[in-house]
Amino acid sequence: MKTEAPVARIDEIGKHEGQTVELRGWLYNLRESGKLLFPQFRDGSGVIQGVVPKNQAPQAFEALKGLTQESSVIVRGKVRADKRAPGGYELDVSDVQVVQKVPEDDPYPISLKEHGVDFLMEHRHLWLRTPRQAAILRIRAEIIKAVRDFFDSRGFVLTDPPILTPAACEGTTTLFEVDYFEEQAFLTQSGQLYIEATAMALGKVYSFGPTFRAEKSKTRRHLTEFWMVEPEMAFAELDDIMNLAEGLLTNIVGRVLEKRRRELELIGRDVAQLEKIAAPFPRITYDEAVQILHKGHAEGKLDTKFVWGGDFGSPDETYISAQFDRPVMVHRYPAEVKAFYMEPDPQDPKLALCVDVLAPEGYGEIIGGSQRIASYGLLLQRIHEHNLPEAAFKWYLDLRKYGGNPHGGFGMGIERAVAWICGLEHVRETIPFPRMLHRLYP
RNA sequence: UCCUCAGUAGCUCAAUGGCAGAGCAUCCGGCUGUUAACCGGAGGGUUGUAGGUUCGAGUCCUACCUGAGGAGCCA
Incomplete structure (x- = not known):
């Protein structure tokens, strides 16, 4: 030839x-x-x-x-x-x-006809070759690039937290345990505590890496291994954090519409839904969100009446987000249902200075963030209240002893963001090789 | 962990308690504009596993295995 x-x-x-x-x-x-x-x-x-x-x-x-x-x-x-x-x-x-030449007596298993989920997952290494899966991975790569460009161009420094950790970050979810030279270690569930430390060194930082949750969650929104981007800013308050989240989301949606419109159309995404995504996003308090749920219950659109004080369940989040055509920011949840490190609201210490961003079209929470406790004394008290081992958090407490300040950030799950932007039924298609409750192969 | 559903040819599915079938894929043949091409033919089965009811079980019952969807929890 x-x-x-x-x-x-x-x-x-x-x-x-x-x-x-x-x-x-x-x-x-x-x-x-x-x-x-x-x-x-x-x-x-x-x-x-x-x-x-x-x-x-x-x-x-x-x-x-x-x-x-x-x-x-x-x-x-x-x-x-x-x-x-x-x-x-x-x-x-x-x-x-x-x-x-692919052997005739052992032909390529994935035909152009329809296949079931289990079969496709078992052949994920080949399924990736189909135009639809390739388009989704291109959009994922574009989203990741947009995220990094967004932070890099705004003075944030990428600082990678450890993946092996000696203790639970938040003490809530179940972690994967690892034998670390006969010592107990865990795969990280969040880099947040560590990037609080790097934020005190560099001012504005972010991390982007894998996180692990051993929860036996079995829904379209869950992976046991997923990628999270977490920005953290020194001298920042809740409003700064919400502005940052809003800027990030409008930026990545805009980028995907600009650079990957062909892929969005190939996978059948309703692009008009994404074109509505522009600042300002609605910002409502937890109390206002509860009002929406109560009204929904009164109108017969929700089965159970929500009780103030709890965290929202999946159907609650779907209902709240369905009231808006762009991501909605729900802030100031009851401190009791949130993580130990969140700063209480000075106007009402029962509330935490935190925010969850709920994506439209029923995709639920894609971002969770907060202002962190600045006071050494209060943080120590919270660690005791949550029965966390003080010794393991000595270094974390040091951040409040040596130059503490109001600071904060958020975490965004990349796969949930990709699922929303692509309009997918399940996060399993947003990552080349998803790790789930019943899936470790290929 | 709990609730619901499913498991039949390589794949997607059908079969009232009464002979286990179709489309795609593979093989053989036909077709000079096909669009998941089409037309004709062939091969391909331990009906998830174990037990039970019955003259007879893919179908009904029990247990188990595997998976899916959801809840809880979370990003």
Whole structure:
């Protein structure tokens, strides 16, 4: 096979109209019509249909006839604009080199027909090749890039907290236990406590990394291993934190609409829903949210009447967020249902200076944040009230002894953000290899 | 941990307690513009596992296994 032809990418194939190019990829599908073949090639950037008449390209015809789905190939052909082609361009194939043929007696398991969830999850390593899954992963990458650009351009420094930790961060959820040279250790459930320390060193910081929860949660919103971005700011109060969360979300939605509109359309996302996402986001207090739930109950839209003082359940969050067309910020929850490190509201110490951001369309909580306790004495008292081991938190208390100040931040679950922006039914499709209660393979 | 549902060909599914079937995939044949191509033919089964009821169980009963959806908890 001659090698002068430039290697082209399918997503930029229009640049090569009229040229002979080389494509390196996989046979996505093959339609046969007698002495005419219509192979569809996939190269990771897109899919293009080729045309192979037997009498014009006998070598390519013989190489492709009967070739199995997902066989790897190097093909050469001339790019031609064609209105009949889904992408606007077709390839008049002249040469084909089969790099590896998928065996006929053990064909590629994922056909173009429908498959069940269990089968697809068992073949996740291959499922990723389908255009829909590839588009979701591209959007995920764009969201992560937007997050990092957002913080990097605003003076935040990326500081990576440890993944192995000696104690629970918040003392609430179940953690994965690890044998650390015969000492007990855990996989982190949040880097927050550590980035409070780096924030005192660098002013504005963020972390982006995996977190682990051993909860036996079994819903469309849960993974046992997920990625979280956590900004933390010294000398910041609750309003600063809410402004930051609002800025982050409008920024990443805007970026995805700008750069990944084609992928959003490919997966069938209603883009109009995302175009509504603009500041200001509604900000309501916990008390106001409870009023909304009570009104909903009175109108028969909620089964049970919410009792003030508890945390919102999943149906409650869905109902509250359904009242708005953009993310809603619910702030000042009862301190009792929140983490030990949250600063009490000076106006009403029963409340914590915290905020949850609920995504629209029923996606629930994607961000949780708070102002942290600045006082050494109060923090020590909270650690005792929550029966946490004081010795393990000595370093954390030091942050209040040596230059304590009002500070805070939030955590955003990347997979939940991706699920919302993509309009997915389940977070399992937002990460290449999801880890769930019953899923450790592949 | 609790509640609900499901498990039949490689995949997606059908089969009133009475001969285990279809589409896709694979193989063989046909078709020069196919769009999850189409048309004809072939091969492909321990009906999740174990027990029970029955003349007879994919179907009914019990237990278990596996998975899905939800609750709680959370991002």
